[in-house]
Amino acid sequence: DQQVKQNSPSLSVQEGRISILNCDYTNSMFDYFLWYKKYPAEGPTFLISISSIKDKNEDGRFTVFLNKSAKHLSLHIVPSQPGDSAVYFCAALRGSQGNLIFGKGTKLSVKP
Amino acid sequence: DARVTQTPRHKVTEMGQEVTMRCQPILGHNTVFWYRQTMMQGLELLAYFRNRAPLDDSGMPKDRFSAEMPDATLATLKIQPSEPRDSAVYFCASGSRVLNTGELFFGEGSRLTVL
Numbered sequence: 727d728q729q730v731k732q733n734s735p736s737l738s739v740q741e742g743r744i745s746i747l748n749c750d751y752t753n754s755m756f757d758y759f760l761w762y763k764k765y766p767a768e769g770p771t772f773l774i775s776i777s778s779i780k781d782k783n784e785d786g787r788f789t790v791f792l793n794k795s796a797k798h799l800s801l802h803i804v805p806s807q808p809g810d811s812a813v814y815f816c817a818a819l820r821g822s823q824g825n826l827i828f829g830k831g832t833k834l835s836v837k838p
Numbered sequence: 839d840a841r842v843t844q845t846p847r848h849k850v851t852e853m854g855q856e857v858t859m860r861c862q863p864i865l866g867h868n869t870v871f872w873y874r875q876t877m878m879q880g881l882e883l884l885a886y887f888r889n890r891a892p893l894d895d896s897g898m899p900k901d902r903f904s905a906e907m908p909d910a911t912l913a914t915l916k917i918q919p920s921e922p923r924d925s926a927v928y929f930c931a932s933g934s935r936v937l938n939t940g941e942l943f944f945g946e947g948s949r950l951t952v953l
Contacts, residue, residue, distance in 0.1 A: 769944030
């Protein structure tokens, strides 16, 4: 039973356009949601997070939106750059358990 | 430059052999996670420790996998006996504020191939 779902295995976007990566979750008890970015042959690196009490968090070109009623979050990258090409993992945290659960990832390709 | 260090980076072994993967978390981090990445399951949680105590290892096949933290600077993941379906990249990650923010620092992974 997957608690964090990324239903799009891949996404292709033109450089300069917006990339939107989506994530759904099933457990309403999650406290934090995070996005991690992973390049080939490297470990994932933290990108941006959002508390469950917020609906938006912005950091430069990256914005995460949280819709609690729909149990849905999304990562927006504007403008997209070729260096953003990577696998993006959505993750959710239950603070009381300290257990960070990841989705299966979405591979983003930004074409020049 | 603090980072999580994993060894070995690559391991090829034959079915039935014992495999031990090691992780040195970032100094001062009190939480250590082991994840396995496969094409089908993405990043799958195997086990995690806080202050060296195991908190959850429900993601591990108990009959063949074991995870320990002999001290604060070393975490180990052992597979005995290994099977071809164990082939994956195994990541160790550590953090100091995981309960509050979920932010983890990952190692570069150990790629295991079991023939």
